[in-house]
Amino acid sequence: MKYYIRNIYKSYGSLRVLDNISIDFKKNKTTCILGPSGCGKTTLLNIIAGIIEKDAGEVLGFENEDISFVFQEDRLIEWKNVRDNMAFVLKKKMNKKEIEVTIDRFLSLVNLKEYKYYYPRNLSGGMRQRISILRAFAYPSNILIMDEPFKSLDISNKKIVLDFFKELRSLEKRTCILVTHDMDEALDLGDTIVILSDKPTRVKRVIENPYMESGVEEDKIKLRKEIEAELMG
Amino acid sequence: MKNSILKDKEFSLLSKLILIGLWAFLSHVIDREVILPSIKSTIMSLIDIIKDPYFLNVIFHSLLRGLLGFLFSLVLAIGLGILSFFSKFIYSLMVPVLNFLSSIPTMAIIILALIWLNHELVPMFVGFIMVFPILYESVLKGILNVDKKIMEMAKLYKVDRVNIVKDIYIPSIFINLSSVLTSAININLKMVIAGEVLSQPKFGIGSNLQMEKMYLNTSGVFAWIIIILVISKILGYVGIVLRKIIKEEKWK
Incomplete structure (x- = not known):
């Protein structure tokens, strides 16, 4: 299955937000959409997810797919423990036994089984976001959409949650679309980096990230300079 | 602290x-005992009342009326609260009803209830009239307070409506209700007793209060007031326990 968007346009009144956006999303790879704050990245995600209507263009491959989501906030239900928060999104997809097996499998996968019956109020911000990411991976889908999921975390928690996401991604293949304004996140996580301009938002450049394959720090530094130059220009 | x-x-x-x-x-x-009885005579009356073989029966009937009336108010408040949230028509229909209930004097409602209903139902009806608006507004507030972002998450994960109501709306309603529970239980009890005073069912605290008044036995009235205060206090604790159950990890 191919996932892509073609010639997406979106305006709010006279303000044009998205201007002819086309992106290909590679299967089981992470595409980072990098752009300045307020440029319309979340609007683009919402169009892909089908939450808001586009003015023109095509969204292909996503129509009949189940999609997992990770948001800026963890969006856990306060009166449900970790197990029940995960079960809440799985109920329509599985029977009771399968839900239990899935939850146990994912919690064990990342050594979080001891937190199964913890309530969100007893978890730190970083741990809450890890559960939110785990919930997204436990949900049976091919696509994972993430809207600045590390934005509200402090530096130490951010590193932990980033590593957590990388670990899960290596264990469970998904086509990930990650929106961020943080260049380091894009360099760390994106197989492909799509750089957006400020409003009216266009695709400035699409860069393949060699660092993801090679793991060589120099590749990352070189690419960072390229992206910086692109963003400055 | x-x-x-x-x-x-x-x-x-x-x-x-x-x-x-x-x-x-x-x-x-x-x-003058008739105007203000002494502590001693009140205690004597209290002992007499408690010793009466029908005492527990009287308390049981008043509490049962209170409980039934309260449960009826609660179920109706939850049902109509949810319907009002989903249907603008029902919400609009409820606005004048609530305005009517909150502005009309309680006594007028009791008089109407005495005309319309039998003696057993009047106390429950009076309790219902007072408690229902409080519970209904609390239910509606509970639904309106549901975090929009949680709702969006549920929608994106395609969680079905039944589970959204069961796992998000109902708990949110009960968490909100828990803050008015104790006061609502006590208002209900007071109104049930007021209803009993006027409708005179066979067994009831209010009927006994009225009886003591008719015999000008003020110490008996004081004794019943003490009994009501004790029941009120116990119900207050029940409310606290219920609130704890609702607020803590009981929502699975």
């Missing part, structure tokens, strides 16, 4: 002692 709680308790005890002292002093000065 601990010290301040201790101080509050000390002041509360002091205030109660002052009130009892004032009562003893005034009843001594007035020296």
Whole structure:
């Protein structure tokens, strides 16, 4: 299955937000959409997810797919423990036994089984976001959409949650679309980096990230300079 | 913190002692049992009432009326609260009903209830009239307070409506209801007793209060007031326990 968007346009009144956006999303790879704050990245995600209507263009491959989501906030239900928060999104997809097996499998996968019956109020911000990411991976889908999921975390928690996401991604293949304004996140996580301009938002450049394959720090530094130059220009 | 709680308790005890002292002093000065009975005669009446073979029956019937009326109000408030949230028509229909209930004098409703209903139903109806608007508004507030972002998450994960109502709306309603539960239970009890005073069912605290009044046995009235205060206090604790159950990890 191919996932892509073609010639997406979106305006709010006279303000044009998205201007002819086309992106290909590679299967089981992470595409980072990098752009300045307020440029319309979340609007683009919402169009892909089908939450808001586009003015023109095509969204292909996503129509009949189940999609997992990770948001800026963890969006856990306060009166449900970790197990029940995960079960809440799985109920329509599985029977009771399968839900239990899935939850146990994912919690064990990342050594979080001891937190199964913890309530969100007893978890730190970083741990809450890890559960939110785990919930997204436990949900049976091919696509994972993430809207600045590390934005509200402090530096130490951010590193932990980033590593957590990388670990899960290596264990469970998904086509990930990650929106961020943080260049380091894009360099760390994106197989492909799509750089957006400020409003009216266009695709400035699409860069393949060699660092993801090679793991060589120099590749990352070189690419960072390229992206910086692109963003400055 | 601990010290301040201790101080509050000390002041509360002091205030109660002052009130009892004032009562003893005034009843001594007035020296007329019909107007203000002495503590001693009130205690005697209290013992007589408790010794009466029908005492528990009377308490049971009043509490049962209170419970049934309260449960009916609660179920209706939850049902109509949810319907009002989903249907603008029902919401609009409820607005004048609530305005009517909150502005009409309670006595007028009791009189109408006496005309329309039998003696057993009047106390429950009166309790319902007072408690339903409080519970209904609390239910509606509980639904409106549901985090929009949680709802969006549920929608994106395609969680079905039944589970959204069961796992998000209902718990949110009960968490919100828990804050008015104790006061609603007590208002309900007071109104049920007021209803009993006027409708005179066979067994009921209100019927007994009225009886004591008819015989000008003021110490009996005071004794019943003490019994009501004790029941009220116990119901207050029940409310606290229910609130704890609702607020803590009981929503699975």
